[in-house]
Amino acid sequence: MIDIDAPVQDNSLVWSDARLLGFMPMDDTHKEFHDVALRLVTCTDTSALAAIEEFEKHAVSHFEQEEEWMRTTNFPPRDCHIKEHEGVLKSVREVKSAIEDGRAGCALAQDIGVRLFQWFPGHADYMDSALAAWMTKLTMGGKPVVFRKNI
Ligand SMILES: [Fe+2]
Ligand SMILES: [Fe+2]
Numbered sequence: 001m002i003d004i005d006a007p008v009q010d011n012s013l014v015w016s017d018a019r020l021l022g023f024m025p026m027d028d029t030h031k032e033f034h035d036v037a038l039r040l041v042t043c044t045d046t047s048a049l050a051a052i053e054e055f056e057k058h059a060v061s062h063f064e065q066e067e068e069w070m071r072t073t074n075f076p077p078r079d080c081h082i083k084e085h086e087g088v089l090k091s092v093r094e095v096k097s098a099i100e101d102g103r104a105g106c107a108l109a110q111d112i113g114v115r116l117f118q119w120f121p122g123h124a125d126y127m128d129s130a131l132a133a134w135m136t137k138l139t140m141g142g143k144p145v146v147f148r149k150n151i
Contacts, residue, residue, distance in 0.1 A: 013038055013117055019124060021132035029062050030124065037120070040113030048109040052096045055116075059089055066131060075134055081127045088119065 015034040020027050036051075036058045043051040063085035070078040095112045098104035 013041060019121070021124065021129050023132035023135045026066070026128060026132050026135070029065065030120075030128070032058060033062060033116075033120065037113050037116045040109050040116070043106050043109050043113075045105045048106040049096075049099050052092065052099055052109050052112075055113075056089070056092050056096055059085075059092055063089065066128065069131060069135055073134065073138055075131060077130070081131070084123060084127065088116070091115075 013034075015031050019030060019034075021030070036055045039047075039051045040055055063082075067078070067082055067085065069075065070081065091112060095104070095108055098108060
């Protein structure tokens with residue numbers, strides 16, 4: 001029997017609809033997060049710099065978008081959410097500069113990719129999900145309804 005109330009235990013490298021939060025613009029960005037983080041995990045020495053640059057570009061727009069939603073709607077608990085984003089971006093930029101300078105190669109890029117996959121489910125479940133519920137309530141006047149397939 002499947003326990004539908006069991007917490008989602010998903011830090012797999014493959015996108016799963018179990019990760020949907022019900023606010024479509026955020027869900028689309030989170031699917032993109034999986035794609036660009038996967039490119040880090042699977043990069044080679046030749047593609048490591050492009051992969052970390054692409055991830056940084058994604059992270060900047062991903063986090064700016066969420067922070068703009070929080071600011072423009074006066075979302076109350078936004079400080080620690082923004083701090084987590086800043087921490088991730090700082091680590092990503094450190095890895096990028098090490099690869100740019102030739103101090104590191106694909107192993108470091110793959111390592112941060114794996115750590116991003118480990119970080120994401122907790123962040124999405126505790127921080128992004130609260131923002132998704134808030135945004136859905138503001139824009140739709142109700143709680144998010146999530147239709148998931150293939151779970
Ligand atoms: Fe997010
Ligand atoms: Fe976030």
